Amino acid sequence: MVFVNMNTSRPVSVDIHVLFFAKCRELSQTTRSVFTVPSEIRASDLLDKIVIQFGLTTIRHNLIIAHNESFVENLNDSIFLKDGDELAVIPPLSGG
Amino acid sequence: MVFVNMNTSRPVSVDIHVLFFAKCRELSQTTRSVFTVPSEIRASDLLDKIVIQFGLTTIRHNLIIAHNESFVENLNDSIFLKDGDELAVIPPLSGG
Amino acid sequence: MNHIKLIDCPIDVTYAINLISDPSCGASSIFIGTTRDSFQGKKVVSLAYEAYENMALKEMDKICSDLRATWPDLKHILIYHRLGTVPENEASVVIAASAPHRSAALKAVTFAIDQLKSRVPIWKKEIYEGNHDAEWKENSE
């Protein structure tokens, strides 16, 4: 399933909220940012975009993402985004 | 090793303290009794003597014994008793 | 340090937890055994515990030695068992352990309560409401 703009055949873009925590928050120097992304995108590609945009390249390989408060289990999966969706960049956990 | 009275060749008798707990205490109607027994005896034979003497036959097969505050692991073992030794009759445990 | 006691009055769990806490330890694990209010449909009014006290303390001490042999990182171990009448819903046993990391603390407490039930000479009699006979229990688990 691919969402396309019927006029241009390009994927629709959506505005999502990207959240940063812990070391990501410090490196990106923000806690929350609106980011425009394709409505369908492979999770790893989305993560790469965010990593480049927000200066997280040094920790890229330790990051996972959560989409609307649920972990994206496999970064090879495609995710489908809607305007206003919440995407969190998750560095290694250290609760407990 | 057998302790014998050199004059009679009979095993030496010793006086031990027998302790009763929980259901054993209720059945025997005593907490502590001095009992004269051979200084060397198989643990199961000793237990049988106590069971008969103190009215514990109904629960005989649930009993173990402790000699000077240590469990006798195997009732087939011989135990060597001295005057004043402490022997406890131990019904099934229910601590916790 | 090992804290071992047979106690005739209510066990102060908060005190017990403070006793085993230590700045070097990231983990404390605590088990509390409590008198339950019923057994096979009979309402338990109270429990009475008795012990072969000297031997029970020796066996509790041996449990501590066994724990330390298996988990050398353990810092403090506490085994408190109550004796005498224990009203419904009060703690009959508290076992606690502290260690730098959680695994030792958690495993030690689980092992200790299993050991306590199988080798410490303590007995429990349940007293029921109505005219059910009181019963000496047997650990089976």
Added chain:
Amino acid sequence: MNHIKLIDCPIDVTYAINLISDPSCGASSIFIGTTRDSFQGKKVVSLAYEAYENMALKEMDKICSDLRATWPDLKHILIYHRLGTVPENEASVVIAASAPHRSAALKAVTFAIDQLKSRVPIWKKEIYEGNHDAEWKENSE
């Protein structure tokens, strides 16, 4: 009942234990995670925790569901995690569970702390004495 909280002030362990106690339960198991005073020879002055709060609460709730699916006898479950600055030697996390028998309570708490460390979005930064850089930790165990 499930008791789940992210807390900005000291966790009251005694209150937590009372919350999970129940007349039908013979066993309570409690785990307390505490800030340690040193890491690799550096003295820890304090820890700061932050969470993705909404998601953390969701994940803590999922842990409770998983526990109840595995040990249906569990009565009460409590998962409290502290956020913000936690001084040395204070509890950062308390997990507790009650059940009629000890096995469920003990296993559930062990499982819950493992799960919490691996899937609840909470992060810890250690602040050291002297001029060592503060460090975001990673759970590895």
